Amino acid sequence: ETGVTQTPRHLVMGMTNKKSLKCEQHLGHNAMYWYKQSAKKPLELMFVYNFKEQTENNSVPSRFSPECPNSSHLFLHLHTLQPEDSALYLCASSQNPTGGLYEQYFGPGTRLTVT
Amino acid sequence: GDSVTQMEGPVTLSEEAFLTINCTYTATGYPSLFWYVQYPGEGLQLLLKATKADDKGSNKGFEATYRKETTSFHLEKGSVQVSDSAVYFCALPGAGGTSYGKLTFGQGTILTVHP
Numbered sequence: 001e002t003g004v005t006q007t008p009r010h011l012v013m014g015m016t017n018k019k020s021l022k023c024e025q026h027l028g029h030n031a032m033y034w035y036k037q038s039a040k041k042p043l044e045l046m047f048v049y050n051f052k053e054q055t056e057n058n059s060v061p062s063r064f065s066p067e068c069p070n071s072s073h074l075f076l077h078l079h080t081l082q083p084e085d086s087a088l089y090l091c092a093s094s095q096n097p098t099g100g101l102y103e104q105y106f107g108p109g110t111r112l113t114v115t
Numbered sequence: 116g117d118s119v120t121q122m123e124g125p126v127t128l129s130e131e132a133f134l135t136i137n138c139t140y141t142a143t144g145y146p147s148l149f150w151y152v153q154y155p156g157e158g159l160q161l162l163l164k165a166t167k168a169d170d171k172g173s174n175k176g177f178e179a180t181y182r183k184e185t186t187s188f189h190l191e192k193g194s195v196q197v198s199d200s201a202v203y204f205c206a207l208p209g210a211g212g213t214s215y216g217k218l219t220f221g222q223g224t225i226l227t228v229h230p
Contacts (some may be wrong), residue, residue, distance in 0.1 A: 004158070006158075040222070042119075042219075042220045042221060042223070043204065043218075043220040045217055045218065048217070090158055090159070092159075103161045103164075104159075104161075106159040106160070107158050108156065109158055
């Protein structure tokens with residue numbers, strides 16, 4: 001596999017469930033990102049990890065919990081979500097952003113529906 | 116703070132028509148500028164970029180010129196194809212410090228091209 005992969009591609013969960021989204025990059029990058037894409041709203045950056053360290057938490061509610069065990073994998077753990085959390089969740093990766101301006105490569109996203 | 120404003124969509128064109136999608140930005144200094152494209156069911160891909168004033172980015176027949184005096188980066192294509200149907204995002208990268216790795220996106224413009 002190449003590029004950035006995300007699983008599952010679609011997820012339906014109840015408000016009391018706990019689930020996790022997975023992202024894997026095969027590009028040798030050091031930085032990984034979670035974005036939320038909602039209808040009629042701009043893409044929102046949620047979290048940034050650089051060399052496995054979280055460098056950005058964009059005021060995301062604690063019901064979203066990221067985990068980055070290594071530079072190739074990124075998880076987003078979900079619990080007690082609300083219907084307004086339904087969205088497309090996109091993962092991206094790039095070279096170390098502090099080293100210059102590098103393109104971000106995006107995965108296809110996980111379409112999340114909270115019922 | 117940084118912001119990006121794109122023209123409201125959706126935009127519907129016939130094949131071979133001329134395309135313009137407007138993008139203006141507010142930022143400190145003179146940042147690089149990007150256009151990303153999202154085809155149906157896929158993640159975002161970098162379409163083109165410009166790194167300094169008066170630069171012209173181009174790719175797949177699309178062009179955009181970085182206009183410092185009007186703080187604009189409008190996307191153009193002389194003759195669109197059905198395969199260009201997608202969502203187009205103008206984006207502004209963070210300039211440094213705690214902004215490293217942060218992309219600010221416009222709200223996206225949906226383009227539909229009919230045969």
